[in-house]
Amino acid sequence: MGSGAHRWRVAVVAAAVVLVGGCSSGAPAGGSAPSSAAPDAGAASGDTSPGPAASADAGGPALAEGAVAPPDRAADAFTYSPALVPEGANLAVYATPNGTSTTVRLEVLGLLPERGYAAHAHANACGPTGDAAGPHFQNRQDPAAGPGKPSTDPAYANPQNEVWLDLTTDGDGDGEATATVPFTFTDRAPASVVVHEAMATATEPGKAGSAGARLACLTVPFPKG
Numbered sequence: 605m606g607s608g609a610h611r612w613r614v615a616v617v618a619a620a621v622v623l624v625g626g627c628s629s630g631a632p633a634g635g636s637a638p639s640s641a642a643p644d645a646g647a648a649s650g651d652t653s654p655g656p657a658a659s660a661d662a663g664g665p666a667l668a669e670g671a672v673a674p675p676d677r678a679a680d681a682f683t684y685s686p687a688l689v690p691e692g693a694n695l696a697v698y699a700t701p702n703g704t705s706t707t708v709r710l711e712v713l714g715l716l717p718e719r720g721y722a723a724h725a726h727a728n729a730c731g732p733t734g735d736a737a738g739p740h741f742q743n744r745q746d747p748a749a750g751p752g753k754p755s756t757d758p759a760y761a762n763p764q765n766e767v768w769l770d771l772t773t774d775g776d777g778d779g780e781a782t783a784t785v786p787f788t789f790t791d792r793a794p795a796s797v798v799v800h801e802a803m804a805t806a807t808e809p810g811k812a813g814s815a816g817a818r819l820a821c822l823t824v825p826f827p828k829g
């Protein structure tokens with residue numbers, strides 16, 4: 605465990621140096637607090653995401669982070685199913701543009717242990733019900749989809765055209781997912797990340813992108829441009 609935690613810390617420091625040294629957009633100095641909670645749990649259980657984007661960073665301060673609460677008390681972080689996403693579970697989302705691609709990371713703390721959860725970036729902010737978040741954000745929008753008719757065509761509902769953040773929790777209910785998509789958010793950007801009941805997102809024609817009930821939602825102000 606010690607070496608895993610150490611390695612993670614080195615990666616954070618390296619990312620901070622890149623941000624400070626190579627980015628003129630006024631990114632806050634590295635060493636910020638929000639990301640310090642996750643590595644212990646992740647490293648302890650070997651839950652490091654095997655995602656394709658280990659080299660892209662998605663570090664820095666979280667775009668959004670919050671402990672979920674039921675809709676009557678939630679502002680930006682909702683649980684619609686406390687049995688599957690317990691009140692107080694923490695969701696955090698990071699995003700880093702890298703030229704023509706974007707790396708997005710979801711970190712969760714305190715979900716059910718050793719369980720898969722599908723998750724995606726959605727078009728709208730969270731609200732009193734899971735439906736408020738609207739459809740999945742798509743870079744190229746499926747012309748066959750519309751209100752009440754989600755995109756299920758694998759040509760559009762796929763993890764290169766949407767931001768899929770499916771993850772599996774460790775024994776503490778903690779986990780993370782990183783996705784690198786081949787686009788940036790220009791005129792449109794997602795506004796939330798939704799955690800679903802299915803353990804993984806479907807990919808077959810007619811079902812692609814579907815992942816069951818919406819369990820939890822975090823409003824995320826993904827920046828455009």
Ligand SMILES: [Cu+2]
Pocket residue numbers: 723724725726740798800815
């Ligand atoms: Cu979704």
